[in-house]
Amino acid sequence: xxxxxxxxxxxxxxxxxxxxxxxxxxxxxxxxxxxxxxxxxxxxxxxxxxxxxxxxxxxxxxxxxxxxxxxxxxxxxxxxxxxxxxxxxxxxxxxxxxxxxxxxxxxxxxxxxxxxxxxxxxxxxxxxxxxxxxxxxxxxxxxxxxxxxxxxxxxxxxxxxxxxxxxxxxxxxxxxxxxxxxxxxxxxxxxxxxxxxxxxxxxxxxxxxxxxxxxxxxxxxxxxxxxxxxxxxxxxxxxxxxxxxxxxxxxxxxxxxxxxxxxxxxxxxxxxxxxxxxxxxxxxxxxxxxxxxxxx
Amino acid sequence: xxxxxxxxxxxxxxxxxxxxxxxxxxxxxxxxxxxxxxxxxxxxxxxxxxxxxxxxxxxxxxxxxxxxxxxxxxxxxxxxxxxxxxxxxxxxxxxxxxxxxxxxxxxxxxxxxxxxxxxxxxxxxxxxxxxxxxxxxxxxxxxxxxxxxxxxxxxxxxxxxxxxxxxxxxxxxxxxxxxxxxxxxxxxxxxxxxxxxxxxxxxxxxxxxxxxxxxxxxxxxxxxxxxxxxxxxxxxxxxxxxxxxxxxxxxxxxxxxxxxxxxxxxxxxxxxxxxxxxxxxxxxxxxxxxxxxxxxxxxxxxxxxxxxxxxxxxxxxxxxxxxxxxxxxxxxxxxxxxxxxxxxxxxxxxxxxxxxxxxxxxxxxxxxxxxxxxxxxxxxxxxxxxxxxxxxxxxxxxxxxxxxxxxxxxxxxxxxxxxxxxxxxxxxxxxxxxxxxxxxxxxxxxxxxx
Numbered sequence: 001x002x003x004x005x006x007x008x009x010x011x012x013x014x015x016x017x018x019x020x021x022x023x024x025x026x027x028x029x030x031x032x033x034x035x036x037x038x039x040x041x042x043x044x045x046x047x048x049x050x051x052x053x054x055x056x057x058x059x060x061x062x063x064x065x066x067x068x069x070x071x072x073x074x075x076x077x078x079x080x081x082x083x084x085x086x087x088x089x090x091x092x093x094x095x096x097x098x099x100x101x102x103x104x105x106x107x108x109x110x111x112x113x114x115x116x117x118x119x120x121x122x123x124x125x126x127x128x129x130x131x132x133x134x135x136x137x138x139x140x141x142x143x144x145x146x147x148x149x150x151x152x153x154x155x156x157x158x159x160x161x162x163x164x165x166x167x168x169x170x171x172x173x174x175x176x177x178x179x180x181x182x183x184x185x186x187x188x189x190x191x192x193x194x195x196x197x198x199x200x201x202x203x204x205x206x207x208x209x210x211x212x213x214x215x216x217x218x219x220x221x222x223x224x225x226x227x228x229x230x231x232x233x234x235x236x237x238x239x240x241x242x243x244x245x246x247x248x249x250x251x252x253x254x255x256x257x258x259x260x261x262x263x264x265x266x267x268x269x270x271x272x273x274x275x276x277x278x279x280x281x282x283x284x285x286x287x288x289x290x291x292x293x294x295x296x
Numbered sequence: 297x298x299x300x301x302x303x304x305x306x307x308x309x310x311x312x313x314x315x316x317x318x319x320x321x322x323x324x325x326x327x328x329x330x331x332x333x334x335x336x337x338x339x340x341x342x343x344x345x346x347x348x349x350x351x352x353x354x355x356x357x358x359x360x361x362x363x364x365x366x367x368x369x370x371x372x373x374x375x376x377x378x379x380x381x382x383x384x385x386x387x388x389x390x391x392x393x394x395x396x397x398x399x400x401x402x403x404x405x406x407x408x409x410x411x412x413x414x415x416x417x418x419x420x421x422x423x424x425x426x427x428x429x430x431x432x433x434x435x436x437x438x439x440x441x442x443x444x445x446x447x448x449x450x451x452x453x454x455x456x457x458x459x460x461x462x463x464x465x466x467x468x469x470x471x472x473x474x475x476x477x478x479x480x481x482x483x484x485x486x487x488x489x490x491x492x493x494x495x496x497x498x499x500x501x502x503x504x505x506x507x508x509x510x511x512x513x514x515x516x517x518x519x520x521x522x523x524x525x526x527x528x529x530x531x532x533x534x535x536x537x538x539x540x541x542x543x544x545x546x547x548x549x550x551x552x553x554x555x556x557x558x559x560x561x562x563x564x565x566x567x568x569x570x571x572x573x574x575x576x577x578x579x580x581x582x583x584x585x586x587x588x589x590x591x592x593x594x595x596x597x598x599x600x601x602x603x604x605x606x607x608x609x610x611x612x613x614x615x616x617x618x619x620x621x622x623x624x625x626x627x628x629x630x631x632x633x634x635x636x637x638x639x640x641x642x643x644x645x646x647x648x649x650x651x652x653x654x655x656x657x658x659x660x661x662x663x664x665x666x667x668x669x670x671x672x673x674x675x676x677x678x679x680x681x682x683x684x685x686x687x688x689x690x691x692x693x694x695x696x697x698x699x700x701x702x703x704x705x706x707x708x709x710x711x712x713x714x715x716x717x718x719x720x721x722x723x724x725x726x727x728x729x730x731x732x733x734x735x736x737x738x739x740x741x742x743x744x745x746x
Binding site: 236 | 377380381384385387388390406407408495496505506507556557558560561570573575702705706709712713714716717719720722
């Protein structure tokens with residue numbers, strides 16, 4: 001037993017295990033423990049005030065939390081689908097280009113280079129009702145009312161979605177372009193010889209080949225979008241009247257501004273169910289897509 | 297581009313008082329000085345940052361370093377809301393061994409006992425120069441945990457020319473039945489705001505619409521309407537009739553489009569820049585914008601008037617007030633304590649406060665109120681002279697702090713979304729206030745008030 005434990009592979013793996021333990025496992029266990037306490041950041045002694053499932057019980061009755069939960073699902077669904085659609089379109093168009101493709105690929109990645117904070121500020125002022133570019137542009141065409149982009153019940157969430165999509169569609173485009181470049185030409189040429197039109201080629205050959213890439217991109221982005229915070233925080237702060245409140249803006253406020261970290265951590269652990277569900281779903285789909293292509 | 301220009305204007309304006317008026321390094325008007333030889337000492341500090349605050353550090357800290365031989369290491373410089381979060385994380389991590397930190401009377405109660413009592417560290421002769429009420433507000437559980445640099449209270453700025461226009465006077469009198477003059481009551485303020493509005497080109501007034509900013513505004517209107525946020529046992533009472541009248545005032549202005557449509561996303565910069573852009577008739581704001589509003593960089597420069605906060609139906613004026621302060625942490629090593637006290641002295645002394653006051657910031661020392669008024673009178677600067685006399689009256693007669701309890705910010709986070717919900721029409725005024733009162737009741741119960 002001892003020999004096995006101290007074997008060379010185990011010793012070689014030990015640094016990694018320790019690193020993962022310190023960086024991931026211990027913080028996870030600690031934060032999970034605090035979700036059963038009334039831990040307040042400003043009262044370190046409250047770390048040992050064990051309250052059992054009280055935080056979780058309060059969550060069940062907390063309508064605002066579940067509203068934010070639902071809003072986050074809506075946000076994920078809309079943003080992921082639109083990013084996929086636009087990313088696929090951009091990838092297909094760039095794949096067609098024979099001259100300047102590299103330059104376009106670089107330009108396409110520009111939005112990814114901005115920090116989410118900057119993206120938030122940029123779009124906040126584009127959508128500002130008074131000095132914003134968009135409303136002032138609309139005034140040029142005779143529109144005489146200031147549209148409250150970041151206030152209106154529907155427009156506020158839509159405006160944040162636009163910013164998120166603008167910043168991250170290129171991730172989809174890059175991944176899908178990589179997939180497109182890897183598709184073998186033979187089946188496509190054979191299909192064309194057999195008289196398939198462009199739509200049939202896309203639907204029956206290109207898309208099935210792309211599906212694993214699509215699901216990888218969806219998985220990565222679902223984890224990312226599920227944690228959306230910076231852009232929302234800057235553009236609306238989750239308001240007004242919680243109309244744009246997502247899980248992580250709510251959790252950050254309760255954890256850091258109210259200093260109520262125990263309750264915030266309970267919220268976080270319930271919230272990651274969402275990420276796990278999306279990841280599980282997309283991975284299942286990824287495996288199925290690979291199987292369809294005859295890959296393992 | 298417009299935004300970028302505005303940003304540059306703000307930076308340049310807040311820099312003006314510090315670049316135009318050189319500091320007399322002998323500090324001739326400071327009766328108490330706290331120089332010492334602090335060679336070899338480096339003070340770790342965390343400060344509130346931003347255009348209104350940085351110029352003071354840029355002037356005073358180099359002087360302090362030159363005169364004392366000590367060094368200041370700024371570990372962090374950010375907005376007070378961000379600094380607040382950082383301090384809370386520092387407390388949780390046990391990382392509170394730095395010496396000096398920016399503080400605020402509204403925030404200080406949250407942080408427990410991490411600060412040193414400045415009584416005994418700062419000479420009594422120096423403390424006696426401060427307005428006693430402001431020092432009271434800086435005291436938590438009987439301990440003076442912060443030294444005030446400048447105070448906030450708001451009054452009503454307006455565009456003078458539109459009030460002087462004969463045609464406007466005639467139209468207003470015909471519509472409302474009384475003479476057009478800057479508002480003296482909340483009701484007049486609302487009526488005049490509606491009268492002036494011509495959206496989206498011009499708005500009657502505006503208000504800060506989110507976070508603690510709108511909570512504070514609501515709070516002072518509740519007081520003006522004769523109500524209170526809490527009763528003597530700290531049970532919420534803001535959902536009574538006075539509270540409802542206060543919130544209805546915000547709702548009515550919003551529904552009448554007398555405020556910009558995006559007002560619920562506005563904080564201090566947006567309202568200040570909005571007023572300076574000449575698109576808002578009446579603007580409730582602090583004195584710190586005064587020099588900018590009346591400057592050439594503002595579209596209403598030379599055309600700015602100021603009146604006291606209008607009265608509510610309760611016969612009181614709004615006067616939500618607080619002070620920006622500096623504290624010394626318990627974790628500051630004893631050998632650095634004298635140097636730390638010296639540093640907060642130079643950031644709050646007569647010379648520093650005079651420089652801040654030249655930009656319109658409100659002093660916390662009695663003598664500075666008099667000296668800045670004399671200086672402005674001597675210069676024939678009627679605008680700044682009027683600014684200080686108006687704000688001095690407000691500080692003396694109207695100013696009140698928010699409840700100095702650790703639950704102020706959590707309470708604010710409960711109530712401000714409900715205020716917004718009523719304003720945008722998601723809830724009625726009563727529904728919104730009742731919902732906030734119910735949640736506040738839980739907060740206060742959990743905190744052990746009853």
